[in-house]
Amino acid sequence: NAKKRAVVAVARKLAVLMHRLWCTQGVYEPLRNATAVAA
Numbered sequence: 001n002a003k004k005r006a007v008v009a010v011a012r013k014l015a016v017l018m019h020r021l022w023c024t025q026g027v028y029e030p031l032r033n034a035t036a037v038a039a
Contacts, residue, residue, distance in 0.1 A: 021028055 017028075020026070
């Protein structure tokens with residue numbers, strides 16, 4: 001039951017993200033706020 005709830009939560013989060021990008025014609029930037037790490 002808990003696993004099913006977690007799967008639904010992740011799917012909903014992705015659906016909201018995709019809908020938002022679709023409405024704004026935005027480009028998905030997964031690491032937009034991440035800082036660059038020198039290797």
